[in-house]
Amino acid sequence: xxxxxxxxxxxxxxxxxxxxxxxxxxxxxxxxxxxxxxxxxxxxxxxxxxxxxxxxxxxxxxxxxxxxxxxxxxxxxxxxxxxxxxxxxxxxxxxxxxxxxxxxxxxxxxxxxxxxxxxxxxxxxxxxxxxxxxxxxxxxxxxxxxxxxxxxxxxxxxxxxxxxxxxxxxxxxxxxxxxxxxxxxxxxxxxxxxxxxxxxxxxxxxxxxxxxxxxxxxxxxxxxxxxxxxxxxxxxxxx
Amino acid sequence: xxxxxxxxxxxxxxxxxxxxxxxxxxxxxxxxxxxxxxxxxxxxxxxxxxxxxxxxxxxxxxxxxxxxxxxxxxxxxxxxxxxxxxxxxxxxxxxxxxxxxxxxxxxxxx
Numbered sequence: 001x002x003x004x005x006x007x008x009x010x011x012x013x014x015x016x017x018x019x020x021x022x023x024x025x026x027x028x029x030x031x032x033x034x035x036x037x038x039x040x041x042x043x044x045x046x047x048x049x050x051x052x053x054x055x056x057x058x059x060x061x062x063x064x065x066x067x068x069x070x071x072x073x074x075x076x077x078x079x080x081x082x083x084x085x086x087x088x089x090x091x092x093x094x095x096x097x098x099x100x101x102x103x104x105x106x107x108x109x110x111x112x113x114x115x116x117x118x119x120x121x122x123x124x125x126x127x128x129x130x131x132x133x134x135x136x137x138x139x140x141x142x143x144x145x146x147x148x149x150x151x152x153x154x155x156x157x158x159x160x161x162x163x164x165x166x167x168x169x170x171x172x173x174x175x176x177x178x179x180x181x182x183x184x185x186x187x188x189x190x191x192x193x194x195x196x197x198x199x200x201x202x203x204x205x206x207x208x209x210x211x212x213x214x215x216x217x218x219x220x221x222x223x224x225x226x227x228x229x230x231x232x233x234x235x236x237x238x239x
Numbered sequence: 240x241x242x243x244x245x246x247x248x249x250x251x252x253x254x255x256x257x258x259x260x261x262x263x264x265x266x267x268x269x270x271x272x273x274x275x276x277x278x279x280x281x282x283x284x285x286x287x288x289x290x291x292x293x294x295x296x297x298x299x300x301x302x303x304x305x306x307x308x309x310x311x312x313x314x315x316x317x318x319x320x321x322x323x324x325x326x327x328x329x330x331x332x333x334x335x336x337x338x339x340x341x342x343x344x345x346x347x348x349x
Contacts, residue, residue: 026331039240044248051256056287060294061255067303068242074251079258081290087283089266090275097271108264171313171341172334174298175320179333181291182324193285197292205297216293217286224285225278 009133013140016122020114020145025152027055030172031062032156037169038066042157049153053112053146056180057082063173069210077213088116095123096138098131107135110142112149189231193224311348316341 028049035045040062048058061078069077088111096107119138123129129137163169185191200216207215243251266275275283299317301307320337324330 023331026334030334040248041245044245044252047249047252048255051252052259054259056291057255057259060290061251063294063298065240065243065248065251068240071243071247071251075254075258077290077294078255079262080286082259082262083286084283085259085262086265087275087280089263090270090280093266093271096267101268104268105264108267109260111263111267170304171298171302171316172338174295174313175316175334175337175341177291177295178317178320178337179324179330181288181295182321182333183328183330184288185325190285190288193288194292197289198296201293201296202300213290213293217290220289220293221282221285224289225281228281228284 009129009136010140010143012122013137014143015140016118016137017115017141017144020118021148024055024114024145024148027176028149028152029156029159030176031055031058032153032158033160033163034059034156034169034172035062035153036157036160037163038062042154045153045157046150049150052078053109053149054082054085055113056177059173059176064210064213067210073210073213077210077217080214080217085111085116092116092120092123095119095134096131099135103135107138110138110146112145114145115141187228187231189224189228192227193220196220196223312341312345315344 031049032045035048036042040048048061052058052061057078060081061074064074064077089108092111096104099107115138118141119134122137123134181194185194197216197220200219201212204212204215206212240248295317299314300309302310302313304310305313316337319340320333323336324333327333
């Protein structure tokens with residue numbers, strides 16, 4: 001038996017997800033290439049994209065592993081990059097929280113930057129939609145997005161084995177990170193956090209076991225949050 | 240990468256996978272529809288811009304491939320990627336501009 005409303009929800013989800021393929025394809029390819037160049041076998045490169053399914057955390061782990069950082073530092077840093085997803089999880093719960101647990105468990109696996117951004121935009125524009133519609137829409141979004149991430153990683157890993165080491169691909173990781181961070185520098189608070197992070201990384205570079213990364217990250221997070229708090233206080237005083 | 244055995248790498252992948260999944264599941268699956276305190280949300284907003292710049296900085300200033308010496312192609316590639324990213328708000332454009340600068344400046348300097 002066909003259920004008309006969910007059919008259209010699924011279709012509009014797929015259509016909403018399609019533009020993100022342009023972003024995911026190059027980053028997935030790049031992760032595959034760099035993972036292979038770093039010496040990971042195909043199974044482990046794919047393991048990253050299947051199980052972690054988060055570009056910036058995967059690149060963070062890969063970079064720290066090529067520096068032979070301690071396992072705990074690799075894990076803590078890559079997970080810290082993914083902590084933003086707790087915020088995604090919290091803010092999408094008013095829309096999807098009433099769905100059955102098995103659906104929420106599946107949706108959580110597919111909660112990535114792109115599905116989150118697009119779903120929230122749609123849910124806020126159409127708050128009258130049923131929970132079922134919203135769930136099906138989310139599955140629609142993930143339908144092109146998740147498989148493409150695996151496919152692009154696979155293609156990159158196969159391709160990476162054929163790229164000669166003369167290409168200065170070591171620097172593709174910093175370039176990728178810069179490209180991911182730059183568009184996020186939207187407010188004074190974001191810029192202050194990023195500047196703190198850079199200064200702390202230089203000042204604390206003497207610390208062993210890449211510990212400077214954690215200290216710099218936590219300090220910068222506090223600075224960003226504090227600047228935001230003061231900015232909103234100042235704004236409140238003006239009005 | 241030589242510091243890890245194959246098993247260790249699998250452990251890293253599995254732990255990262257579980258950790259990331261639990262972060263995603265946190266509210267949607269476990270904590271449910273309750274509000275995060277405002278100060279927690281405020282800190283979470285800055286996790287990517289707090290960690291990634293610290294990770295990038297030494298890679299740009301002291302690249303391993305040059306034995307830690309500041310290097311014109313890499314430095315200019317970083318500046319171009321950052322500028323294009325801020326200006327266009329487009330990560331893909333920033334990657335292409337950065338890589339083009341890396342190869343372009345590297346070629347002209349021989």
